Amino acid sequence: MAVTLRDIANKAGVSIATVSRILNNDATLSVNEKTRQRVLDTAERFNYTKHKRSQSNRTQKIAVVQWYSLTQELDDLYYMAIRMEIERSAQQRGLQTVPIYQNNMEDIPQDVTGIIAIGKFSDSQVEKFRLVTPNIVFVDYDSLAAGYDCLVPDFENAVRSVISEFCNEGINDIGMLAGTETTTDNETVPDLRRFYFESDLRQRGLYHPEFIFAGNYTSMSGYQVMKKAIADLGNRLPHGIFIANDPMAVGALKAVQEAKISIPNRLAMISFNDTALVKYVYPSMSAVHVATDEMAHSAVDMMIKRLQNPDNDPCKTVVGTHLIKRQTTR
Structure with a gap:
């Protein structure tokens, strides 16, 4: 029995x-x-x-591949939070984890049975992962078309909520500090936030290409790009600015304060990610909150399902976001 x-x-x-x-x-x-x-x-x-x-x-070993180096990770708490929670959750579920930084393929042990890859990756890098193991879950990178499980934030609705918030505050001149970045093998990564931002503004008849400036997702870049926007646009500086991530937002905030621009009366600002960086600056920054814990837990769930059922079709999970209003919006 x-x-x-x-x-x-x-x-x-x-x-x-x-x-x-x-x-x-x-x-x-x-x-x-x-x-x-x-x-x-x-x-x-x-x-x-x-x-x-x-x-x-309990006997399975997975590599947790962070596309950032340790130094870069310290500058971007978003990716650090995801990695740390993946490792914690995986270990609680009985998986052994091996951390790999800066997408260093040579450091991935050949006996791993799965890879959770965090960040952005080129097609050639994805192929190298596949040569190690077919059990791969990508976090913050849409790999569904390539045939792999993945989790991504809901960029489209996040950006729509930002623009709607500005419009509800009576702000129709809206700009963006966008980001540009490359994979570790120097392939350019498009910024979906910028894509949806431009698309939504065009639909509303509010698009002004001169209000969009690009940086590289670091706080220094945010500071320099914001100073350039202030200098180039003068009195035409938009009354609302959407910033692609928190480090850039902190740098931009410093530039705005140095220029003695009133926040949020003259300039309202909204960031993306909502890490501790923007919660404790002054004034505290309104931001789109991305549930990094949920992304991490879902990634581990996906990996366990993949290990148990390796022949299943790949799945894509879109993780919801929500806007948290603080002192940089009206």
């Missing part, structure tokens, strides 16, 4: 739900280690086969 969860629960002295969550490595379950081990030992004694399959994840 097959062993059931009820049999294990009765023997271990816990509920069926607790048994199920422990055997499925549920990281949200609050239970002491003694109880957890008692359930695992009971399942082992009963030779519970489903338990053995779920526990196979």
Whole structure:
């Protein structure tokens, strides 16, 4: 007769739900280690086969590939937060993680059974990942067309919410500090925020190409680009500025303050990502919040499903965002 969860629960002295969550490595379950081990030992004694399959994840090793170097990661808390939460969540689910920085392929162990890749990657880099393992999940990079699981923020609705907020405040002259970047093998990465920004403004009849300036996602770039916008546009400086990420927003804010431009009365500003950087500057920055924890947990879930069912079709998850208003909007 097959062993059931009820049999294990009765023997271990816990509920069926607790048994199920422990055997499925549920990281949200609050239970002491003694109880957890008692359930695992009971399942082992009963030779519970489903338990053995779920526990196979404990022997799996995955590489967590960050496209940034350690130094770059310190300047962009968005990617750091995603990496750290992926590693924490994966380890809680019984996976062994190997951190790889700056997309260094040579550092990826050949015995990994999966790769979670964070950031932007060229086609040739994706192919190199595939030569190591077909089990790949991309975070913040749309790889569905290439045949791999991926998670991306909802850039389209995020940008729409920013423009709608400015318009609701009576601001119709809206600019952007966009970002340009390249993969570690020097392929240019398009900024989807800029694409959706320009598209939405065109539909509203509010598009002014002279109000768009490009930087490289660093705080120094944000400072320099904002100073250029102020100098070039003078009194024509837009009354609303959307900034592609938080480091650029912090630099831009410094330039605006040096120019003694009133915030938000003369200039309203909204950033993207909502890391700690923009929460604790003064004035605190309104920002589109991206759920980095949710992205990380979903990436680990995707990897475990991929390891269990490697022949499944690839999936794309779009993670929702929401605008948090602080002191840089009216």
